[in-house]
Amino acid sequence: MEHPIAILDSGVGGLTVAKEVMRQLPLERIIYFGDTLRAPYGPRPSEEVRLFTKQIVSYLLQYDPKMIVIACNTATAAALDEIKAMTDVPVVGVIQPGVRAAIKRSMKGAIGVIGTEGTIKSRSYEQALKRIAPHLQVYSKACPEFVTLVEQGLYRSSKCKPVVERALHEFKQLDIDTLILGCTHYPFLADAISAFLGPEVELISSAEETAREVSTLLYHRGQLASTLEMPVHQFFCSGDPVLFQKIAREWLGDEIQVNPVVWQIPRFA
Template sequence: MDKPIGVIDSGVGGLTVVHELMRQLPREKLIYLGDTLRCPYGPRTPEEIRGFTWEMVEFLLTKDIKMLVIACNTATAYTLSELQEQLTIPVVGVIQPGARAAIKSTINNHVGIIGTEGTVRSKAYSIALNMIKPNLNISALACPAFVPLVEQGMLSGNVAMKTVEESLFALRDFKAMDTLILGCTHYPLLKDVIQEVVGPQVTLISSSEETARETSTILEVNQLLNEGLAPCYHQFYTTGDVDMFTTLTKRIFNSSIDNLRSVSIEKAVI
């Protein structure tokens, strides 16, 4: 089926998932929407998160997508179940794939989680981890400064290092952990800095690869894979500044992306 896969995120972080989807599913068309105007979602109330997420979903549904990937941990935590129940297309989030990857990785059963305030507050990762392996030692920490850092394009250098060091200071109490989940799709863009701060003994887990693998499986099971040979024409949308979005996409894809547009998806308040 040559219909596109829709991918949503609160900003640019979900492009790390898009990059992996492109690698694993080169025949699939992708339509990405990043709500950079209202990013970050982490400090938002559950009601705001649900409302913003549904606005993104409704926009992509007008594009006749065949599947939805929620490439945002916060949105996954608060909306995955209801989206799966109410939509007629398959919906996958990033938390379950990330949890599975962490369990495969850990040797000493001590897993750390860093994420937005909303994701950590939801305890979605802890629940997902314990459902698979009940006896894990789990340590969770909110890092609200990371998303603004990424959205501003500060992925390395002194400011990035200082921010990460200060944010992860509490992780010094978690020295026994051998695996750390990057519980926000923005965080892999800071992976090198985070790795330097926590040390080489800690394996960093990004859910991007596992999410793409799960997407592939769901498409195959539902007979939705695109078997055509025509070149894929991807579409990218942002609710915010196009220039900043373009700058960050160049760092992720090592090249410019085509067909990027700014859109408004906010519903009018009467």
């Protein structure tokens, strides 16, 4: 059996990455874990996020993955280096792929970044952008209510429009031409965000860019799936499997099975 790609997230947001991996690499098998019981990660202290991420990676390593994708911007900002140090398996985060794409596509050099409180507070995107292109103007804002909409399965409801407009009204006054969706939950709201900001602002999905990075790395490492059989993916969540499965089926368009995982939750969870 082919070694899988392990993808983890604080909840359902990483399904945007999983969907892109499935589209770009249809022969690859995916093991997905969404920590829905403890989502969102954004408001949590970074030490908690690091602990949770290490717990999940330890769980996923039993499946002998050939690559681990931290499909959560908050976890990437808080724990990427520690996860790389704890395993010999290649580890990919979601920040650098989005940064490179935004720099490539921005003509004005004015880039907006939206993300969770933890991601924005870490300044990971701003630092990564300016490390490559110091001249850039970067405007960042936390939009924690977006994650709540998605985790509750309300991303297609009438509640989206007013929440998006309220959160992003200040970006209408800025002369940006590129907006990084610095949370993998946010592509669920891409249509509403684009409708509000207009076609002159290009949205950069870290999900799409991360999937491209995964494809490139697997190719260069000679680890692309060699079988022509369609893979059977596995999805795990730590919270309500019914809601997770509903959202996953809507987003992925497949009849998937979700395997709930019982955690020994730390006292501060």
